[in-house]
Amino acid sequence: MGRYILRRLFLVVPxxxxxxxxxxLMIRLMPGDLVQQISGEGAILxxxxxxxxxxxxxxxxxxxxxxxxxxxxxxxxxxxxxxxTKVPVTTELKNRLPVTMExxxxxxxxxxxxxxxxxxxxxxxxxxxxxxxxxxxxIAFLSIPSFWMGTLVMVLPSKWWGWAxxxxxxxxxxxxxxxxxxxxxxxAIMGMLLSGTVMRMTRAQMLEVLRQDYVRTAWSKGLRERTxxxxxxxxxxxxxxxxxxxxxxxxxxxxxxILESIFGIPGIGRYxxxxxxxxxxxxxxxxxxxxxxxVVVTNLAVDMTYAYLDPRIRYG
Amino acid sequence: xxxxxxxxxxxELEFRPTRRPLGRVLAGLWWFARRKxxxxxxxxxxxxxxxxxxxxxxxxxxxxxxxxxxEAMQGPSxxxxxxxxxLGRDMLSRVIYGARVxxxxxxxxxxxxxxxxxxxxxxxxxxGGWFDTLFQRLxxxxxxxxxxxxxxxxxxxxxxxxxxxxxMMAIIIVMGIIMAAGSSRVxxxxxxxxxxxxxxxxxxxxxxxxxxxxxQHVFPNVFAVVIILATVQxxxxxxxxxxxxxxxxxxxxxxxxxxQMLSNKGILFMRAHPWIALWPGLAIALAVYGFNxxxxxxxxxxxxxxxxAGARR
Numbered sequence: 001m002g003r004y005i006l007r008r009l010f011l012v013v014p015x016x017x018x019x020x021x022x023x024x025l026m027i028r029l030m031p032g033d034l035v036q037q038i039s040g041e042g043a044i045l046x047x048x049x050x051x052x053x054x055x056x057x058x059x060x061x062x063x064x065x066x067x068x069x070x071x072x073x074x075x076x077x078x079x080x081x082x083x084x085t086k087v088p089v090t091t092e093l094k095n096r097l098p099v100t101m102e103x104x105x106x107x108x109x110x111x112x113x114x115x116x117x118x119x120x121x122x123x124x125x126x127x128x129x130x131x132x133x134x135x136x137x138x139i140a141f142l143s144i145p146s147f148w149m150g151t152l153v154m155v156l157p158s159k160w161w162g163w164a165x166x167x168x169x170x171x172x173x174x175x176x177x178x179x180x181x182x183x184x185x186x187x188a189i190m191g192m193l194l195s196g197t198v199m200r201m202t203r204a205q206m207l208e209v210l211r212q213d214y215v216r217t218a219w220s221k222g223l224r225e226r227t228x229x230x231x232x233x234x235x236x237x238x239x240x241x242x243x244x245x246x247x248x249x250x251x252x253x254x255x256x257x258i259l260e261s262i263f264g265i266p267g268i269g270r271y272x273x274x275x276x277x278x279x280x281x282x283x284x285x286x287x288x289x290x291x292x293x294x295v296v297v298t299n300l301a302v303d304m305t306y307a308y309l310d311p312r313i314r315y316g
Numbered sequence: 317x318x319x320x321x322x323x324x325x326x327x328e329l330e331f332r333p334t335r336r337p338l339g340r341v342l343a344g345l346w347w348f349a350r351r352k353x354x355x356x357x358x359x360x361x362x363x364x365x366x367x368x369x370x371x372x373x374x375x376x377x378x379x380x381x382x383x384x385x386x387e388a389m390q391g392p393s394x395x396x397x398x399x400x401x402x403l404g405r406d407m408l409s410r411v412i413y414g415a416r417v418x419x420x421x422x423x424x425x426x427x428x429x430x431x432x433x434x435x436x437x438x439x440x441x442x443x444g445g446w447f448d449t450l451f452q453r454l455x456x457x458x459x460x461x462x463x464x465x466x467x468x469x470x471x472x473x474x475x476x477x478x479x480x481x482x483x484m485m486a487i488i489i490v491m492g493i494i495m496a497a498g499s500s501r502v503x504x505x506x507x508x509x510x511x512x513x514x515x516x517x518x519x520x521x522x523x524x525x526x527x528x529x530x531x532q533h534v535f536p537n538v539f540a541v542v543i544i545l546a547t548v549q550x551x552x553x554x555x556x557x558x559x560x561x562x563x564x565x566x567x568x569x570x571x572x573x574x575x576q577m578l579s580n581k582g583i584l585f586m587r588a589h590p591w592i593a594l595w596p597g598l599a600i601a602l603a604v605y606g607f608n609x610x611x612x613x614x615x616x617x618x619x620x621x622x623x624x625a626g627a628r629r
Contacts, residue, residue: 151586296460
């Protein structure tokens with residue numbers, strides 16, 4: 001197990017370095033006049049003034065030098081300062097990251113509560129009416145675009161009942177009730193999207209496990225269905241489902257980008273979209289780094305759990 | 317005597333005359349529809365969507381950009397079945413033309429993704445070694461990115477002109493490459509499983525070259541996985557295209573795409589006229605639902621582990 005962890009940890013470093021290089025180059029290739037954006041749309045700048053602004057932002061150096069300067073700062077815990085707001089990126093992230101994490105965790109929780117039972121039942125009763133209803137329901141969840149659902153939730157209740165979702169964000173520690181009141185709807189929409197994937201995975205795994213010899217043995221011993229499913233099948237079927245949680249993180253991020261914009265939630269998703277639009281290099285770099293780290297660390301944690309639960313992985 | 321015996325054995329063993337190809341295909345489809353009605357429903361939805369996209373100019377009652385200011389923001393009526401938008405354009409016609417963007421981008425992106433993923437997955441899984449290690453690390457990097465953000469950044473980088481075709485090509489290529497990363501890993505897994513089979517070993521023993529083994533033994537055996545992936549990806553591609561269109565990075569107006577129809581006017585005018593956002597959203601949901609259902613049905617039929625109804629005992 002120790003060697004497995006070391007090997008996996010060793011692979012994290014090149015992945016993260018690769019992500020940072022990629023985002024560093026990509027954001028610099030994006031079209032748009034950064035200097036003009038920073039100085040304001042109407043500002044008329046001479047060539048010297050442009051040069052000065054670029055010098056101040058450190059953009060006159062060769063790209064690889066900029067990268068190493070940035071990387072050096074990151075390693076010391078300094079993620080830079082936003083070009084647009086002049087606020088340190090760490091301060092912004094400290095405020096916004098908990099909001100997005102809360103939204104993501106809520107969504108994940110909702111999705112698991114919905115998907116796991118449905119997936120198990122659909123597999124046990126494969127090709128029955130129940131299976132059809134459960135599957136088509138979950139796949140419908142997967143197919144409904146979250147931005148459409150978000151828009152409908154913003155619009156229809158206000159037309160029909162004169163009620164609209166709250167748009168002022170309250171911190172969880174200040175006002176937990178209002179905080180949850182605001183986040184529960186976007187979290188439910190995102191949870192719906194995620195539950196489709198989890199349900200399909202659970203169903204597929206359950207079907208596979210239910211065909212295994214030891215389940216047949218359990219049946220032939222005359223055990224009750226409940227015992228066969230709960231004691232013998234579920235435990236083994238849920239192991240691969242754990243991996244899906246790791247794969248959900250990028251989907252969660254995509255979901256937060258859209259839903260935070262619609263519901264006016266001050267998380268990192270909305271901030272990222274805004275920063276890409278305004279070419280705020282330090283913010284985009286820092287956010288992608290954080291997201292990539294979250295993905296890699298979650299995958300690592302998931303794989304470790306997986307290796308712990310299933311010894312075949314460790315020695316494979 | 318012996319010859320008579322041989323003749324009767326031959327008669328016994330004789331297969332029924334094979335049906336014509338069309339008959340075989342139809343019989344296969346009928347079999348699929350009876351076994352997997354939901355999958356068949358998905359298949360029909362997909363076919364309808366393709367037909368609508370291909371024949372848009374004949375079935376749409378109006379041109380997608382025909383503006384009629386006097387008729388702006390009308391509800392559904394006999395003249396305009398889906399109502400009109402803020403510029404008085406017929407919503408039904410715009411939804412019908414919008415299917416084109418989804419179909420073209422969806423199918424082209426998935427084609428790129430499938431070809432890339434199959435090649436990388438099979439070669440990477442079969443050969444292993446440094447090629448495999450290198451590619452898997454690249455896939456790791458690729459998959460650590462939130463796909464939507466990656467799509468937005470690269471598409472806006474490579475469609476500087478902002479004209480329709482540039483933007484469309486950029487979306488197709490970038491989406492294809494992004495989707496290929498994830499699927500190549502699945503296909504690699506399938507290829508690794510196949511390469512340990514005895515028939516691959518046997519082929520190697522009789523001196524078959526690597527290319528022959530890959531083409532004749534590995535590829536046909538991972539093909540089911542490829543088909544399932546492609547079907548599910550089509551739904552995902554349509555959803556991704558509509559998402560970036562919604563955020564304003566998709567194909568530029570006036571050509572309609574479902575996501576863009578929701579972003580441009582939908583939200584602004586929806587409070588008063590909800591149908592403006594209702595139809596494009598329904599169209600996306602139905603199309604993605606169709607592909608997902610079809611993929612699910614195909615997986616159940618093609619994946620030998622899920623075949624049969626012996627789940628309970």
